[in-house]
Amino acid sequence: MTDAASSATKHPQRVFSGIQPTGNLTLGNYLGAIRNWVPLQEKFDCIYCVVDLHALTVWQEPATLRDATRQVAAALIACGIDADKHILFNQSQNPDHAELAWYFNCVARMGWLNRMTQFKEKAGKNKENASTGLFVYPNLMAADILAYRGTHVPVGEDQKQHLELARDIAIKFNNDWGVEDFFPVLEPLILGEATRVMSLRDGTKKMSKSDPSDMARINLTDDADTIAKKIRKAKTDPENLPTDKDGFKDRPEAQNLVTIYAALTNQTVETALREVGGGQFGAFKQQLADAAVAHLEPITTEMNRLLEDVAEIDRILAKGGERARALSAPILAEVRETVGLVR
Ligand code: TYM
Numbered sequence: 001m002t003d004a005a006s007s008a009t010k011h012p013q014r015v016f017s018g019i020q021p022t023g024n025l026t027l028g029n030y031l032g033a034i035r036n037w038v039p040l041q042e043k044f045d046c047i048y049c050v051v052d053l054h055a056l057t058v059w060q061e062p063a064t065l066r067d068a069t070r071q072v073a074a075a076l077i078a079c080g081i082d083a084d085k086h087i088l089f090n091q092s093q094n095p096d097h098a099e100l101a102w103y104f105n106c107v108a109r110m111g112w113l114n115r116m117t118q119f120k121e122k123a124g125k126n127k128e129n130a131s132t133g134l135f136v137y138p139n140l141m142a143a144d145i146l147a148y149r150g151t152h153v154p155v156g157e158d159q160k161q162h163l164e165l166a167r168d169i170a171i172k173f174n175n176d177w178g179v180e181d182f183f184p185v186l187e188p189l190i191l192g193e194a195t196r197v198m199s200l201r202d203g204t205k206k207m208s209k210s211d212p213s214d215m216a217r218i219n220l221t222d223d224a225d226t227i228a229k230k231i232r233k234a235k236t237d238p239e240n241l242p243t244d245k246d247g248f249k250d251r252p253e254a255q256n257l258v259t260i261y262a263a264l265t266n267q268t269v270e271t272a273l274r275e276v277g278g279g280q281f282g283a284f285k286q287q288l289a290d291a292a293v294a295h296l297e298p299i300t301t302e303m304n305r306l307l308e309d310v311a312e313i314d315r316i317l318a319k320g321g322e323r324a325r326a327l328s329a330p331i332l333a334e335v336r337e338t339v340g341l342v343r
Pocket of ligand 1: 016021028029030031032033034054140142153154156158159194197198206207
């Protein structure tokens, strides 16, 4: 872990990360992010946020959004997020995120946002019809983190560009108003073997909650049979598994499956290849399915148990929201003072 941000700032170290309540959580979300959030709780004060305002940048059925927010909260607790020691809440419980995002809308430049690859991917060909919220989405992300002066942000590889933009916003804010180290220049933490889990149907595409094919992803809610079936049907190539990493050249599907296996069995890709390299996909897929089921089954069971008491989840989120507001309130007061608002 690098400590560049924390060593250059007077502010205390604080972890912030977020996850959207859209569709089912996938193995990509789990291996790329959530799993890394858990051990960080031992070293840092952590704030984990279900970003429902971000979800609204594309159309959401209200009842579906509400359910998904509770599901994601339950999944995070089931994975080991401690909502008593740390803060777990949904974004809309703290209006400071949206207010700070407005100031950042006035700091970030059109050119910066125009370069965001995720906007281009999500807006697709019909850019004119994308919501303006989708365009300024990274400003809200910066606000999520900086409303608490977050210093470390654990994410998967796909969020790196957004976090670079958040750093640029922090630097420009500090410079424009002449307030050195007002916001810390946050540090992305991209951890583990599986920082970019790919689709099971196409090893060149990211595994995503929004992929139209459910066979492309493993959901945290899939049962053992579904997981085994999806892995059995996962795209591969006719060769045996390679024996070293160089053998992954032009074999994205093989690389993806071995990377997932390595992450699930807590080893590096190199050591995983020592175990499974040279073998046939058929036997390996069975091994991979067993590892995935062993890992995910306890999480799914616990998640379903927690979802039996929705009122308790809402209580946890409300309490988290209250604690989050108490942390951001003095920071937002300083921001208003700094930019010249009369209150
Ligand atoms: P979201 O909801 O798309 O994903 C949540 C986390 O999961 C990671 N992830 C993956 N990692 C590896 N392989 C994959 N296939 C994969 N798919 C998703 C993401 O990198 C992310 O860490 N904009 C963010 C949410 C957000 C946020 C924030 C994150 C809002 N505000 C502030 C950090 C800090 C997003 O849409 O993540």
